[in-house]
Structures are given as structure tokens and as C-alpha cells.
Amino acid sequence: MERDILQSIKLEITKNLKFTPYLRICLHPFIAQSKSDIAHNILCAELSAEPAIRFSAIRTITHYKLPGFTDLFHALFQHSITDDEKIQICTYLATYGNSQTVELLNNYIMDNFNKESNHTIVIQCLETLRILRHPDSKLLATLKSIINETGTHEVIRYYAIRALSIYDDIHVLSSLINQNEYTLLGIFDAIAFISDYCITKKTQKNEASDSSKEENLIIELRVFLSKMLPHFDEFSTRVKISCLNALITSKHRETNDYVLKILGGQNENEKEELLLLLQHTIMLLRDPEPLIRALISYGTVSPHHNTIIVDTIINYFESFQSDRSSTLLKDKLFNYFTVTLDSFFELYRKNYMISDVEEKNYPEIFREVRNFILLKFSPQILNRIIHYLKHEKNDEIHKIITLLTTYLPFIDSSIRDPFSSLVEMLYDRDPKSREITASRLETIDFEKRFLQERIIRLCNIIAKLNIQSAATLLVKIYNYLKKYRDEKLFDACIQTLSTMKYPYMLGELELMLLSGDRNDQLFSLKYLAHYTDQQAASILFELLKNTANLDPEVIVTALHLLLQDETAQYKNSSEILKNIALTYNDIAIKQAAIRNIGHCGDEKEMEWLITLFTETNEISIKETILQSISSIIPRLRDFNKRALSQFLLDCLKESGIRIRIYAIAILLQLNNKEVAKYIKEMLIIKNRDIQTEMLYIFHNYNTPEFSYFLLSLLKEEYAIAPETVSILQNLPAEISEDIVNFIGNMYRKNGIDISQAEATLTIKPGKIDTLSDFFIITITTYGDTNPILLEKLATTLNTIQSLILNHCKKNNLVIHALLPGLITVYSNNPLNIADALIAIVQNIQQYNDTSHIPFKAIIQSYNARVIQSGQDIIIVSDAQYAHDILYNHAIIDEKLYSTIHEEFTCNPLPHILANHAHIPLFYLSNKKNSLVEAHKALDQIILNEKTKKEKEQELLEEIKKRKLHIQSQGSADYLATLERVNGILRSEINEINKYIQKRSTDRELNTQVSRMLENLQRKIFLEISNFTMK
DSSP states (O other), X not given: OHHHHHHHHHHHHXXXXXXXXXXXXXXXXXXXXXXXXXXXXXXXXXXXXXXXXXXXXXXXXHHTTOSSOHHHHHHHHTSSOOHHHHHHHHHHHHHXXXXXXXXXXXXXHHHHTTOGGGHHHHHHHHHHXXXXXXXXXXXXXXXXXXXXXXXXXXXXXXXXHHHGGGGOOHHHHHTXXXXXXXXXXXXXXXXXXXXXXXXXXXXXXXXXXXXXXXXXXXXXXXXXXXXXXXXXXXXXXXXXXXXXXXXXXXXXXXHHHHHHHHHTSSXXXXXXXXXXXXXXXXXXXXXXXXXXXXXXXXXXXXXXXXXXXXXXXXXXXXXXXXXXXXXXXXXHHHHHXXXXXXXXXXXXXXXXXXXXXXXXXXXXXXXXXXXXHHHHSOHHHHHHHHHHHHXXXXXXXXXXXXXXXXXXXXXXXXXXXXXXXXXHXXXXXXXXXXXXXXXXXXXXXXXXXXXXXXXXXXXXXXXXXXXXXXXXXXXXXXXXXXXXXXXXXXXXXXXXXXXXXXXXXXXXXXXXXXXXXXXXXXXXXXXXXXXXXHHHHHHHHHHHTOOTTSOHXXXXXXXXXXXXXXXXXXXXXXXXXXXXXXXXXXXXXXXXXXXXXXXXXXXXXXXXXXXXXXXXXXXXXXXXXXXXXXXXXXXXXXXXXXXXHHHHHHHTTSSOHHHHHHHHHHHHHTTOTTXXXXXXXXXXXXXXXXXXXXXXXXXXXXXXXXXHHHHHTOOTTTOOHHHHHHHHHTSOHHHHHHHHHHHHHHHHHTTOOOOOSSOOOOOOOSOOTTEEEEEEEXXXXXXXXXXXXXXHHHHHHHHHIIIIIHHHHHTTOEEEEEETTEEEEEESOHHHXXXXXXXXXHHHHHHHHHOSSOOOEEEEEEEEEEEEETXXXXXXXXXXXXXXXXXXXXXXXXXXXXXXXXXXXXXXXXXXXBOSSOOOEEEEEEEOOHHHHHHHHHHHHHHHHHHHHHHHHHHHHHXXXXXXXXXXXXXXXXXXXXXXXXXXXXXXXXXXXXXXXHHOOOHHHHHHHHHHHHHHHHHHHHHHHHHHHO
């Protein structure tokens, strides 16, 4: 019967599914995934199809690295095909090319290197030849000709020099030396490529093989680099970073000297790029120990640099080998981290925690501005501010404002007030006041911040490396900080001990949780999240036994933490949770309690949940109940499956779309045979949000009938091809093979010959009319990207919705694909793309600040070529950042950068981190708004001055007009007049106080005057109150 059903489905598809270009292009990835003979033949035939189909076939063959297409691609390359196709062919030939490839690409380069319109293809050809590494005398002559010709574009010359690396001949490179930036970049990149090749080759050879050739070449490279190093200070930032990459890759003995030279310098851009380079390459260093010690002690001026340093050190230890020498070094460095933490904290305690009392003697407004400068600026910027206040007049304020806003492009709401106060101080015309302001700011000690950051940095490293030997010291520091609080260090210490799951800290958190106030409890719960054992669950249940006096936020946070713990063993856990679910009307509390019941309940709780479902009208509660039922089922050995199935079938009549989706998911879990028709009915609704969510939830459903049904959905009007094809690509082999054969029959019935493995090419001329440019965002997520249980699927989907998709929709981006582990969106508006990227990155950062399981994603946006078809697009360009290290940064390409850099802060990545063709990459930091905020503050200051002068003038004129007399007034008029007088006096008293604070450095005088003015305000208030009572 199942065969008959399947056969009827196939006949229906054959009859109704139109064999459109869109369908064929959508099928290409699925066909390629099978890597079967018929797949090879189909893709061969597609190379003779119309341009859009041909392009998709070429890109698919390249992306899936299918062998056997080299000769066909040679032939195609020589025809009039698009540049996009030629780029894809070059990428393929870099893997499967041969000597004919070298001749073909060499000829193309010679004919086109001086034609600007073909430069993109020439660059790709040069990179293909470099990666292919087929040294050829004709190619060498071509490369030398390009490099030596005076009219050659500098970028083409750069790529030609890189390509010389395949000859493993340092003398070829040494003859090119000059101070041209692109020439130097090419030489250093070539050295890095040769070094990498030699070291890889050397490690591949066994001990019996002779590796002297590689060793000698590496020595020659190091000698050459040593000759270049005296000119290091003359190099541009890009060349310096390229040179350092060559030093690192060749394991040059002077690498650390030049790395430390940049880290100790004043150029923040150089430091930024170097730190990013080290994050990717530290594991290649010849002697990493001095650098790791330097990074621990490094005084950063950007909080972002701290994150990079921690990640760099963690990357190094994760790459460790298990040999004896590595273990000894690891133990040595772990001990160094502990000893250095002790030393740093003692220094901080003596120099800043004791003497910090002096800071309180400054007026509040100065304390705020001092702290703002300390956290957001550098010592160099502070020196410039002091010089301006002491030696320049306020009509030069635009210069200092430009400096400050260039250094700090973004002002968020938390620092807007101190920033405005600083602008007001800088605008001050009074020389004496400016001098006092300068004296109060020049005592800011940046070493306090740097030392604090070093301590926090070490805590993070110790936590991530789980250095248990540091726990005793951390407990000592924690107990000191309990008495003498430094909030940042206190948090870092608790975070470290909690991450290490240290038992002492669990006891401290329990005490804080069970006996503290609301703030203490929330603080404790934040760190209790790191403990996931039975003891942690017991502590949480003790808290939740009696919730009468608990704040709702404390309850819901505790319930969320329980979801990660082992709760089934705790006595009466289900009763406690059911009581909470019935007692509270708060939706968040109810949902969290019900989800926990799914983690510890049995058949009895499942029946209770079904009853609760029928009694509630709240859709979100019903959704959560179904998630919990799904979680209970795997723990049950025997239950009334028929009754549960009937309940779930009844759920399909509910109005809530997710209720129906979840009910179907549980029916699938129960292997219910009736469920397929309900899935089909819901999937043919032309609502992309519903369809993509369903396909996300059902991505593991892989029956033959459902798989063929998905095939029928590959239509332009549905626009769900990425999700559909993703499911098809993960089918069991026997189902996948059957579908590929069925697709082959579709080709045959539509007159396409797929019998030949090497079909004769028939090139169809013309452009791809539907090929367009869009800005794409791809977000690759890490962690559990293929969850099975409904609750986990729903939670993951909700997280993605809140962190990513909501911001995309808010900025009018189109969601192209929602897959486990990958989200793709697009727009033709670069500013919307940038706004969405910033919102996503900030949201992820906020989420990770409170979550014990960090959300990790590689986020990048680039200008991509897409084939438009109806309501859908098919992306035919590749991402440009090919690593998996720079998590949770918005990486963008040069095209997006060029359109948004005036409004957004974009920092360059080292060019060596881009894909094979050197495409400059950047990471998006924030929107530029500080200059606007500065002008707002200045405008307000000028307006206040003008208003004050006008009021003074009005007062003088009124006094001249009036004679002193008393008129009869009612009591209400008197009261209103007194209130106005009181308001005026309050305002004037505040101005007096502010003026004195600016003009006087006598702290005792300032304190006494402030107190006297406050007393005056109180007396006025009392007199008005007495009059009112009379």
C-alpha cells in the first residue's frame, strides 16, 4: 500500500510540477549532494542550458567540489560566458586544475592584465594559479612581465607577486624590493604562503624522509625577512601586519620583538589589526610564552581589545598538543596566571582601593566626568583636553570636539549626561574656571583602569581554562572584596569561581539567595546558572517552596535555571512546580513552571497538563503545555498512547498556529500515521513565516512520502526553497537516491539527454537578465544546531527570533533562509543592513551577559550576486570570511563599507583573513552619533546663556517700570507668587553652587557653601509651608 501511495505521489508531481528554470536551479544543490553518476550527468547537461541555469550548475559543482568537470570547465572558460561564471570556474580549477589549466589561465592573464574591465577575472586567475601550485616556465615569464611593466595596475602587480610563491625561490622575490606598498604586501604575503607550504610539507614527511629542502628554504626566508626588518618603522599599517604574518608563519626568531613593538606603541589602528591577526595565528608562533605574558600585562584603551586578548590566549591553549613539553609549558603558564593575578590585585588594593576615598571629595559632576574620561578615552586624549583648557580659548572648541568625537564615535544613553557635562566644561569662557577644571581632570590615573582590566582579563582566562589551582587565591580575593567592594572585580571573581563550579562559591551563593533581598537574590541567580548539578537544583527548589515573599523576577529566573538542572530526582518537585503554575497569573512564571514539569514529570503530570490545557484560554500557555508533554514522553515506558493521540488531534482544531504545529510534532514523535496529511494542509498555506517555522520544527521528518511532497513545494510562489532543499539534503541514502533517480526521469521526460558523462557543450549566449546585486547577511550559529525534542526546537527558534529575526523585520530585511545553524537575510538598502547588524550584535552581547550558555555566531554581510525568480532569490556568491574564530562581530565587505562608513564606525580586518581573492574586510562597530550629541549639548548651552541674559534684561526693565507698592491680593495669588519665587530662588541657588564648584578648589569651602545653600532652600520651603498652613 505504501508503494502505491508513493507511486501516486510521483505521478501527481510529474503531472503538476512545472519543470521551470527555478525548479532546476533549486534542485542543483540536492542533486550535487548525492555525488552519484546520475547527478554528474544531470549537472553536465545543465552546462548547456540557458545562462541562469548554467551559472547555477557551475556554482553548484564548484561549491560541492565535484570531480570530473575540469575539461568541461576549460572549454567553458574560453567561451563568452559571464564574469561570475569565470570566477566560479577559477575557484573550481584551484582544486582540480592541471597543466592545461596553467596554460589556459596564463594565456588569459597575458591577454587581459592591462584591461581594467577584466581585472577581477585576472585577479581570480592569479589566485587560482597560486593555490594550484603548478610551477611553469611560461607562467614565470608572464608574472615577471606583469610585475616589471610600468603600466601595470598596482593591485594586479600585487597578485602577480603573490603568485610567485609557487616557485619557492626567494631570489625571485628579493629582486622586486622597493617601497611601494602593494609590492611589499605581495612580497610578505608570498613569504607567508611559501612558509606555510614548507612547514606543512615538512610535517607530512615521516622521519625517514629528507626534509632538508624545506628546512633550507625556510632559513632563506628568515634571512630575507631579517634584511627587511630595519625598514619596519617606515611601513604602512597594512604592510606591517603583512610583515608580522610572514614572521609568524616562518617562525622567525625576532617575531616577538616586533609584535611587542607595536603593542607598546601609540598607533591604536596597528594594535587593533595586530590583535586580530594574533587571534587567528597565535598557535603558529615559535615562542608564544613572552607574548602571552605581554598580553596579560597589556594596558588596553578599548574594551573590545580585552575580549580579543582573552580569545587569543584561549585559542592558543585549545591548539595545544598532548606531548610532554607542551604539558610542562601549560603548567608553567597556568602557575604564572595565578601568581600574576595575586600580584596585580595586591597592587590595585594598595594603590586604588585605599586611596579611592579622595575621589569622593570632588563635586559630583566632576566625579561623573572623570569616570567617563577614564573609561572612554586614552591618556593621549586626556592630555589634549588639559592642554585645551589651559592654553586655548573656547572659540577653538570645534577642534577639541572633532578630536573627541573621532575617537569616540558613539554615545549611548548611559554616557550622554557626562558627555554633555564635559562639553559644557570645554565651552566655559571663564579662565579661572577652566584652570580649575583642568586641575581636577589631570589627576585621572589611567593605570587604575588598566590594572583593573588586567585583573578581570586574568579572571576570564582562568575561568575559561578551568585553572583549579587558582581557586584558593580567588576565594581570598573574594572575601576581601566582600568587605571592601569594587563592583567590577567582585563580579569577575564570583564569575570565575562559579564558572569553575567551585563548591565554596556555591555555598556563598546559596546563603545570598536564601537570606538576601531581591537584588541579592537576582545577583546570586546570575552566577548560580553555572552550577547544573543536583545540589544546585535542591537550592533552587528550597527557594521555590515558599514563593509568597519572592519578587516575580526572582521566581521566573530561578525557574529558568532549573531547566538546565537535573530535577527529576528532587522529592515533590512536580508538586512545587504545579503549585507555582496554579498560583501565579504572570504568564512568564506559568510558562517556566510548566516547562520544568516537562523535565521531571511522569504520566500523572502529563494528565494534569492535558487538564490544564482544556481549562486555559491563553495561547502561549497551551503552546508551553505541548512542549512539556513532548519532553515527558521519552521517559514513559507505558502510557495511553491512543488517548494522547486523540487529544493531539483535537488540538489541530485550535486557532493558535503554533499549537497546531506543536501538536503535529508530538504526533510525529508518536509515529502517528495520520499526521502527514495535516502537515501538507498547513504547508500549502502561502504564509512564509508559518512555512519556515514548520520546516524548522520538522527538519528531521524524512519519510519518502513527505520528501516527495517537499519536492512539490519547489515553486516560486512559495519561496521556501532553502528550507525545503536543506531537509532533502539530509535524507537517508536510500530515499535520496530514489528522489535523484526520479529527478533524472523528469529531465528525460522534458527532452534533456542525461545519458552522457561528458556531454558536448552547447553554449547558449546572452546575459542572465535576472542576475542582481543585493546585500546579504549570513549568520552561522554554533552549539546544538540539530535539536530533536520539541521544547529544545521551540526554545532555539524563539531565541533566534528575539536575537536576530525581529531586528531584521524591523529594518525591512527579507528573510531568505531559516535553517538549523544558518540564517540568511537580504536587502538592497545598505543602511537598513547596517542598522540590523548593529542591533543583532548588541542583542547577542546583552543575551550573553546574562546567559551561562553563550550564543556564538559568525555574522557577515557582503554584496552578493543573486538570481531573482518570482518572489524568491537564489544566492550565487560566496561569503568572504572563511574562518570560525571571530564570533559575534558584524563582518562586512568593501562594498558595504564604502556605502555606510560615513555614518557607521567600521574597523579594518587584516587582509590575510579574507578569502583567497584579497577582498578587504571590516567589522561594523556602531553608528556615529557623538558629533550630533556634541552639537546638541553646545546648542543647549548657548540657548541657556541667551535665555539667562534675556531674563536678566527683562528683570532690569521691570524694576525700572515699577515702583515698590503692595496691592491687595487673595491668598491663592499670594501662594502662587511664593511658589514662583521659590522656583526662581532654587534655580539661582543651584547656579551659585555650580559656579562656586567650578571656581574654587577649596574642598572645605565648597562643602560648607553647598550645605549653607541647601539649608537656605529648606528655610524658604518651611516658611512657605507655614504661610500655607495659616
